[in-house]
Amino acid sequence: MTVSPMLRRPAPQPLTTVPESSIHGAPVARHGELAAATRDASYLRSPNVHADTHLHVAVFTRHYAVGSGMAGIGAACDPRHILLDEGMFFGAHELPKSHCRRAGCRVLFAEADRQRRDFAHMRSYYLLDERPGAALGLAARVRHHGRPGTVIDTEDRYLIVRLDDEQHPRRCHVTNGMEYELDPGQWVKARPVSRPSSAPAAVG
Secondary structure, three states: OOOOOOOOOOOOOEEEHHHHHHHOOOOEEOOEEEEEEEEEEOOOOOOOOOOHOOEEEEEEEEEEEEEEEEEEEEOOOOOOEEEOOOOOOOOOOOHHHHHHHHHHHHHHHHHHHHHHHHHHHHHHHHHHHHHHOOOOOOOOOOEEEOOOEEEEEEEEEEEEEEEOOOOEEEEOOOOOOOOEEOOOOOOOOOOOOOOOOOOOOOOO
């Protein structure tokens, strides 16, 4: 069975995560989607005006080859040797002509496009704009029937969630038995919404 690129990595972590407390190889999530950035070329003697302006999918790295125990945000294609410019991040769907084409980045850029389509479909299908607190996105903290976990991927109209007390992720319905974390320790259920009735009004 083929394992998706997202499931082969640690759970995505928010951009606000301190790199020193991150898990090596975990994708960086910005506004609920994979993040991308250009290489930090400030320390290079002669930056390449083409290659060094490519966008790379961002991952947390704790194995950077320069410096002892240095942690930061690196490129998915080579987190040991390419640190990213943390001064400016983009969504992984932006500026497609500038995307890095190396394998590690290429597959995650493709995943980001798929996830973006899936999230848009979920928001429309389940009327999530009318459900206060049901904010979808990668790295979102959720509770599934009371058990906390993290959204790590999508599958059509379902969320792929890694529960804190389970090794293997599970597919979860967006609203059934789901709660979303607004602030640390503050949870809100995906409140039901009433669809307008299409039945004709009774006469008489």
